[in-house]
Amino acid sequence: MSETYRSVLLSRAGAIEAGGVDAGVAAHYGAPTREARKLAEGQAIADLSHFDVLEIRGEDRASWLDTLSTQRITTLKPTQSTQTLLLSIQGRVEHEMKVLADQDRLVLIVEPGAGAALEQFLNSMRFMLRVEVNNLSATHGVLAATRQIPTASSLVWVDPWPGVVNGGWAYSREDHPGKDRPWLLHVVALDQLEQAVAEEELAGMMAVESLRIAAWEPRFGAEIDEKIIPHELDWLRTAVHLEKGCYKGQETVARVHNIGHPPRRVVFLDLDGSLHTLPSTGAEVKLGERTVGHITSATLHYEAGPIALAVIKRNVDPDSVLTVVDGETNYPATQDVIVTPDAGQVAGRFTGFLRTPPQG
Template sequence: MPYESVLLGRPGAVSAPEGHPEEGVPWHWGDPFAEQRTAVRGVAIVDRSHREVLTVSGPERLSWLHLVISQHVTSLPDGEGTEALVLDSWGRVDTHMVLGHLDGTVYLDTDPGAEATSALPKGGKQSLAAYLEAMKFWSQVDIHDATGELAVLTLLGPEAGRVLDALGVELGEQAYAVAALPGGGLARRMPWPGRSSVDLLVPRAELAEWWRRGIDAGARPAGSWAFDALRVESLRPRFGVDTDERAIPHEVNWIDTAAHVAKGCYRGQETVAKVHNVGKPPRHMVLLHLDGSPEIYPETGDPVVRGERTVGRVGSVAEHHELGPVALALVKRSVPAEADLLAGDAEQERAVQAKIDPDSLPAEHVAPGREAAQRLRG
């Protein structure tokens, strides 16, 4: 059965359209633009309880995780977190996750339906929990699917600290700081979306109670629409929406934030190191400003076209309270920032004019290996 949050039964909750990536949690509460403004200027609370949560415990939890995910976590301190990926053998992104290390347990939360390519010779997909279990071998770790026990809420906005104080949570100011919640679960400070964000992993049986406590402390209900609009503005991808089956970390701003370029011994590391040291990714993720006058929008997976050539694919599409209709897109690096583009499926009559936001273009990466080779030749 598809997941459906208990909060969808609250007055004012509007569910996302069927098949939408945020199906199962409130899409908005009647005024998505006002919700976004509150998330930027005050504090809003978002139900993200459709996310999946795993825990990894045991004496070898960090050294073992270090071998199977893309991030450097052998010395991840208690009370801190990070982001990480699982890659396939060719370095393509299988899964994105956010971590929190607290009291001898690493908490991993991921988008719903997270999968990874099987370690078996014929590949195929399996759940992230099953993949991690298959990679455990003789390591002293315990992997547990805690989705039925913990649910994610997110506070957005510069006044999130006021809500944390009312909830009795003392949380450090640095990105990915982690602290225990009274009664179980954890709080984790995030550097996105927007300028201030805090994830709360609360007991799932008490989801409605934690939601009410957040509202009583001054947070405004906001839906996944507001969260996604700020995520798009922050140039943060969502796995499976802004990535396709060919996406590598370098294309979607996950190098350094979720993939470590210097550590070895994880699946797909060869591609990560090679592209970083001697190459350039074939595509990069940009923010597109969409022409909103036709009141039609492209959909995830639609082509981005320049002239007669397809030069990219549309990812997340959002209506932002200040920027208007925008989208993240993976486009070829050769596409000029000033190019006139069409985003959307013309045959389905949802192609609109689009322009790249020049501020969204990633800084040109100088490959260390290529630079060293040029010095030697010189």
């Protein structure tokens, strides 16, 4: 999506534009916590029209993307959804894609501004294969909801999170809070945006982020840095097929999962709410005087209060109380384990906390 993009839905009463990667759509429409509750209950729709949309056409589209990425694509039937990653040789996450199979194409939904780089990479990998990559971001965007939007497109990506897809593996507990948040992304033509939500109540990006963080779901535009590997974010659940063929970064994925440990882990933090503020992205997470990680996302949840995701060192004691330091402000924070400290080293381990999870 263009850096100058502004959604027509910013003309709605009370709309306040978001900043950063979400500029161009509303942060909220006057009542962010109420909007989050309405969104969770299926009574509101979120404008994600700034997200980029690509398509891959051609007879080799599924097998080609299968060989490039971490997920099994060749088994997708029309209307089915999945999530996949492109990794570096070192196994670090370079792209994340939400993939929807249509009758004669694959539709990709990616973070705002990520489409151009992904298009360039995919075109560099075409060689002689029968594939065609088109960037639709100038004409198409996304609407999000916890239910089907009857007035929107029939192109609907259904979030697999937090299920464990075929070939995946869970590094966190079975009673996952994300199971209470269905998440559907509807690909719509931008010139149909107003019509699709004409009779609907809207929720802004603050509401979207509130539900995402409470569901422990990582976001490419937030939890990713130049070193992140999928294991650290529990993305082996939905975005990695551990039994598929060769792809770039597969060796690291297999080695860390089978005989190693991810060096860091994402963690959910319940923040002290008495300060009436939120830490900023990048704020240090400390154990005593030692810096053990950084805040990646923070929000005010309509029920839980101030919450955050952070990426911290693997061996931090899950029972320890941490401190988030943002300038002169300190936030005491208790942990809720997402990726366990002993994640990995599953080769030969068939009992205990890390066991083969139920398949989705």
